[in-house]
Amino acid sequence: MNLNEDVLYFIPLGGSNEIGMNFNLYGYNNHWIIIDMGIMFAGDDYPGVDIVIPDTQFIETIIENIQAIFITHAHEDHIGGVPYLFEKFNCPIYLTNFAKKLLETKVKNTVCNDSLFLKKVEYLKPVKIGPFEVIYGNITHSIPESSILSISVANKVIVHSGDWKIDKKPLIGKKTDTKFLRNLSKKGVDVLICDSTNVFNRNLSGSENDVRKNLFKIIKSSTSKKIFVTTFASNIARLSSLIFIAVKLDINICFIGGSLNRSFDIASSCGYLEKPKNYINSNEISSNKKTIIVCTGCQGEPRAALSRIAHDDHQVKFIRDDLLIFSSKIIPGNEKKIGSIINKITRLGVEIITEKDQLVHVSGHPGREELEYLYDILKPKSLIPVHGEARHIFEHANFAKIKGVKNPIIINNGDLVNLSKEHIYVEDKVHSGKILIDSNTRISPDSEVIKQRIRIKENGIIFILLIIINNKLFNIYVSSIGLLENYLEFEDELTKELEKNYKMKLIDKNNYELITRQCVNRVLKKSTKKRPKVIIKYVNESNYKD
Known part of the structure; x- marks a missing residue:
């Protein structure tokens, strides 16, 4: 892909049209920085898998030009991907003291323990990386030292919100640094890239x-x-x-x-x-x-x-x-x-x-009153809603437009967004997706492994062993798991069907799998519409002596 010179690009590889797995790129004249490197938890869609990370195939094309990683805060959906993706990058990771200590604890005694170059940042102290200047500002959330970032490059000021809320009486850490936000407004905020998770809450998130x-x-x-x-x-x-x-x-x-x-x-x-x-x-x-x-x-x-x-x-x-x-x-x-x-x-x-019964929990993400508060302070020219499913992002864009933000745009993971024009727009698309962490291996969501697990989970599995000795059927072993309540009756009937087909000389070493599957289908039709995974083994001992 050919990228235009003197153009500031934004590319989300995770976190747009989903909650979790936040991973964002900013690029200008072949200089790139990453904001956050998170994970998702797999859920029921991927049996046996715990963790999902962004597919970073696109990054291979710019890997030598990635100059720094900036972490907004220490939640897993923003920092949890570092241990899985660190080997790709030879650059510093900037983060606050709490996030740094959490990451150090996470990678202790792992292969990446000695490979990470972690740099503690101070609030309001600019970090200059190539053409980028990044400043961390304090903002309240449900974890200490959550940060809103100012990214200045090529006469543009981008504000990347991270996860946030406005808690006027935080119990841990400082209040949101409104002075920092007002100073950004004086500079002129070109684009606000903002958390959408709690946009359906019409009130404050709570203290x-x-x-x-x-x-x-x-x-x-x-x-x-x-x-x-x-x-x-x-x-x-x-x-x-x-x-x-x-x-x-x-x-x-x-x-x-x-x-x-x-x-x-x-x-x-x-x-x-x-x-x-x-x-x-x-x-x-x-x-x-x-x-x-x-x-x-x-x-x-x-x-x-x-x-x-x-x-x-x-x-x-x-x-x-x-x-x-x-x-x-x-x-x-x-x-x-x-x-x-x-x-x-x-x-x-x-x-x-539970929270439905009494006030025992408040969200760490901004409701509409807080979103409006941030718009009023920063007065962004454009808005990109992120950190939300499609319904959150569409609702956030609509809400921002109602509240006077002139150019809110809706994006998806993989969109190449041109931030240099007055009216920002999606210029192109790069590869994006998900990678599943399956124990110690990485697989695609479309992997046969996942398809087979889903099939077994929903339909069960049948094991069939045909033992042929000196060209005679010696034995048939049939075992089924998770298929039928009366599985013994099914196994007995399938065994008889296989014996009958063998006596009719329909089963031999060349076609045993096809005929065996046909036998399975005939017997199954009588009792269920399930389509189980069938594993067939054919053992032929021609020189066996008793």
Whole structure:
């Protein structure tokens, strides 16, 4: 692809028309920078796969010209791709202190531990890379040290919002730096590239301080001795609130789950949290003293602490009249998993409170009032909505237009956006897509591996072994999994059908697979419309002696 000289380009390779996997490129005269390098969690679409990363095939064409990576904050959908993609890049990664320590912890004892060139940034201190000048500004979110970036190049000022909200009473870190934003407005903001996740919320996203007050009321008034709270491990403000409540009420608190304890340690090293005197380990929980038990698993993850406790696979147990607070939202796609675990715990006699019942969670993303607030301060000439599914991005573009932003445009992953013209536009398309991290290998979403897993998941599998000795049918082994309730009857009938076809000399070493599959189809038609995966093995021993 030939790129025009003296043109500023923006290319999202992830995060546009989806929530997660944020990965953005800015380029000018063969100088390129990357903003964020995130992952997605696979969900049910890709059986056996946990993590999805952006397909970075396009980057191979410009790899030598990528000069820096800038991370806006430490959430997995912005930083989680670094360990999987680091080997492609020979450039510094700029990030704040909290994000740097989290990434260092993540890659410790891995192959990329000694290969990353991490550079801690200071707020408001310009970083000059080739023709680019990047400045980090503080903005509130649901994790410490989230940043909004100013990118200046070729007489253009681009503001890349990252994830954000306006919390006037943040519990961790500083307030949003409105002075920084107003100074950007004075320069003239050409394009705002902005978070769309919460655009359907017509109000403010809410303050962590309000959540703290309500959690305090709930926990204080509860008669339960064990109060379980599950939340995102990265929500340091929420952890701070729970510690505050435990200290204020003189009750015990403990954390269960590896990611929770890692987040606590990192936040402590940055000065955001301190372990209170009434902190205990999970084996010290007593029925005589009220205890807040903070645990991982708010999204129904099967290996997380909450799920293990629910399935009686942990030393900590649920008993009747315990209280469980889901201090989190349901991420789209996790509804079934969360619903299943809520039902499981409810049957144990545990009281459950979610965000639908009381104020126990607020979003980390801007509602419409906050979006309008940012438009009013920055006064951008153009807007590109990102960090959202199609419905979020279309709604954000429409909302911005109603609020006076003259040129909002809708883009998709892979769009080559020309930012140099007064009216920005999509000039071309580059390759984009997804790569699945399947254990230690990387595969395409269209891989036969995924297709076969889906087929087996939905239709079951049949194993057939034909053993021929000295040109006579010695035995037939048939085994089916996940196909029919009366599988023994099916296997017996299929065996008889195969024997009949062999006696009729329809099955030999040249056509055994075709005829065997025809036998399977004939028998299956009588009982099901399923089309299982069929694995056939043909063993022919012509010189066998008993």
